[in-house]
Amino acid sequence: MARRRWGRRGKQSNRWLMLAFTLGVPLFLTVVGGIPLGRLLSRVEVTPTPVAAAIAAFMLIAFFTLMLSQTLTAAVDALYERGDLDLLFSSPLRPQRVMTVRFLAVAAGVFWIFGYFLTGPLVAIAVQGHLPWLAGLVVLFALALASAGAGLLLAASLFRVIGPRRTRTAAQVTAAVIGASFFLAAQAHNILGEGRSQSLWQTIMRLARDPQVQVPGLDWPLRAMLGEPLPLAAVVAAGAGLFWLASAILGPRFAADAAAAARAGRGATGRTRTRFGAFAEGAFVTTLRKELRLLVRDPALLAQVLMRVLYMLPVGFLLLRQAGRGDDLLFPGSVAALCLIAGQVAGSLAWITVSAEDAPDLLASSPSPVALVRRGKLAAAALPLAVLLAPVLLPLLVLAPLAGAAASAGCAASIAAAGLMNVWWQRPGKRSEFRRRGRASWFVTIVELLVGALIALTAALIAMGLPWALAAVAPAALAGLILLALRRSDTQIAEALRVAS
């Protein structure tokens, strides 16, 4: 009874925490962004200069790219995860109407993600006497409509060109690449090297300022965001038009496509190699092989995880370029970033391998010790990271041995800490939930981040050499203490899982 009450209290406090977080983030953005910007706008007038227009257009392209990544995934989900589609299509409602509503929900969903962050600041600006700035939200919704239309057209085109079986994989990978492309573009100076990327940025700015090279209509997005009626109407018409076009073209076809997708799902999807090597032996090795196979064969998971791995790229390039160049703070900073990102990716993978078990009863009814199976699962989460980190860490160990050793140890500690947190605070779920959750829980996410940051700081201090390395003891000890405090025995884990179920 007490446990149940405790469980209820835990759930209630979680709800309050969630509510505080949900309201806190936009409030914070409003206070630090919207209010000061509103005041600034009372003194400075925003005019559609070529540079401002270029920046606004670039920002909208970035938003559109991120939205498209979301809507493409949502469109594919609408095709493959039938949910209530069978019921709706068998009702007297016209398929086109059903699909229009569904597409509209996709647009609303993506608008909500961006609107959540931008509504507060924009309202704060408007309240301070700049009402036309609310047009930014209208532009955002038009962008959401356009991205929904484009995502649906792209998904349907993939469906036509490469067929139902490959569309899902291709779309998921495309969505991940589209989503990451903006980040990679923003990090161009780390990947390409400062000289080349500066000239790229300078070229963009120079072209924006050059009266000879004016792109007609480039200032319309900015004018629309500032509330000018004609550009605003044009942007809304363009967004709504693309959405209407997608609905009109795809609505009638979507029912047939969804049925084809369902047939493809029922068929012999994904034939693995018929040649099969010798069986492995023992619970550890067979669990490791099973988890690696499942990771590799889930394109949606892989795309999500690879997207996080892409964030390592700029850091890796930066590290290798800076290695041996002396005492620039950028170098230990990169060591820290690499450790932190490695821990984050490990956390995601460990959640998939440890908690997202499709046949928990099979494991529970087997005579293999839980710890042995769990080690196999953690090894499966760590192995891909070891492979991904090796090309950065091995050269680093040669170019800057101390920093290389610090980064290697930091990454290993960070990966181990994330793995342990996911074992101690398991939250069983289905693999399909990964796209929505990505991690075990908010609590685990925050602790992973905190411990990862402390380990990263330790590695960075060691990479800076003496006397800084002496100070590394403090964050390392703190990380260790946090982990010790949160440690759970097998019995406690089993009890927590029982209460949760």
Place this chain on the structure above:
Amino acid sequence: MTDALSLTGLTKTFGAKRAVDNLTLNVRQGELYGLLGPNGAGKTTTLRMVAGLLKPDAGRIEVFGTDALAEPSAAKRLIAWAPDEPMLYDRLNPLEYLEFVAGLWGVPAKAAQAKAEELLRWLGLWDNRGERCEGFSRGMKQKTALAGALIHDPSLLILDEPLTGLDAAVARQVKDLLQERVKGGATVILTTHILEVAERIADRIGIIQHGRLVAEGTLDELRARTGEAGATLEDVFLELTAPDESHAASPAA
């Protein structure tokens, strides 16, 4: 001879509901035992406790004389558990699945590989060995799960509704397989709602209701108990599990 399974005073409560109530039953070695009962009678809960998936509140479970609560690993080594929903991984093919299950039960690799081939050929899945289970029909999935249950040659095979959703041909294949295992010396316990199956293949039948064993024996013994000489198992079952006034009045009892 030691019983294959011996349950003594087994009890399990979920909140206010007593799912299994002081259940005592024995399953002999080399017999096919049919565990029957209406929905919610406690069949699956009982079997899940035997398989080590649930901890009983009270009572004792012995598998071939081994105390399953004190030495769970030793007991699990002898058991195979196959629930009504096959425990499979959609993105593994049957061979990969069997490799994993054999690894969990510590079957040597060479023996496991040979056994996997034998089982898949026997169950007509050899040609599908390279295909992922996600594309399989219900029957193919059930057969793959059965192969997984048999890969370590269990002495006690526990099957919860093994014939649910299977077409006639596959159901026949599964029934033949179970009878073969029993002839080979294994013990099989199965639950089923298809009473004709229990009537045809079970050596002894236990009927539980409200978590208690209400009757047990061969079909003839059960008929004798109800006093209906030519009755079918369905008649006997309905007679023995007819709504009980005391339970109707107090569902939590």
